[in-house]
Amino acid sequence: MSQATIGVIGGSGLYAMEGLEDVEEVSLETPFGAPSDTFVIGTLGGRRVAFLPRHGRGHRLNPSEVPSRANVYAFKQLGVQYLISVSAVGSLREEYAPGHVVVPDQLFDRTKGIRPATFFENGVVAHVSFDKPFCPGLSQRLYAAAKAAGATVHRGGTLVVMEGPAFSTRAESEENRRRGHALIGMTALPEAKLAREAEIAYATLAMVTDYDVWHPDHDSVTVDAVVAVLQANALLARRIVRNVVDLIGDGFESPAHSALATAIITDRARIPAEARERLRVIAGKYLDGS
Secondary structure, three states, X not given: OOOOOEEEEEOHHHHOOOOOEEEEEEOOOEOOEOOOOOEEEEEEOOEEEEEEEOOOOOOOXXXXXXXXXXXXXXXXXXXXXXXXXXXXXXXXXXXXXXXXEEEOOEEEEEOOOOOOOOOOOOOOOEOOOOOOOOOHHHHHHHHHHHHHOOOOEEEOOEEEEEOOOOOOOHHHHHHHHHOXXXXXXOOHHHHHHHHHXXXXXXXXXXXXXXXXXXXXXXXXXXXXXXXHHHHHHHHHHHHHHHHHHHHHOOOOOOHHHHOOOOOEOXXXXXXXXHHHHHOHHHHHHHHOOO
């Protein structure tokens, strides 16, 4: 099977960048279904990078339909150790303006529990630490990559994740601001939780497209407005990805890489054979023995 150490999940155009060599497309199946689309794997800066359009090519999947378990599992199958999420977000702070880039450091979950959020079920239970949902080392490299690319970039802030697919009401937007959140999006969860369970270092490059609906001097959020900013930022996002691949280089140790070391609570002797096989790629080294 093709292998890649670095993964990028986001818009379809991210892998349309100069300098991507030895490109191949790979279709994968997982115990959790099919990923959002085929993977594009290429060599960038001497390193193999796997790209996946989160919503499928042509944006066919709404946020609640994104098969996050299959996506993360497939990245793990490919050998990915560092996963960069590129996401469109709304801003809940005046200083995080449309066109800016933010590397958040916290998440707040306002989804409705309809998205499968763990690999560990049906006979095996794990409780991973998630106090720091984004890998600090990868986030720092992403911030440096954005600065080097000439972006107006901010470090830190809480990204609140809503269910969607509709945008916020004014009351919801104002409440999120009252709570002190900085950004709002629809896809970072359960993706970040699943990456942690898969022992993949994960960080988000949040591309601000709008001021949500709280700002008195801006109109309601529309798809046209979001897409216009995203298209303007597409080249910038590709430059940042190229830079961060160089900064990751030969890799670095992340706390995420040992997230399961003490997380699996189930008696190994009682884990069903089917569960062991289902989780072989995710946690095989922790499931052997009794």
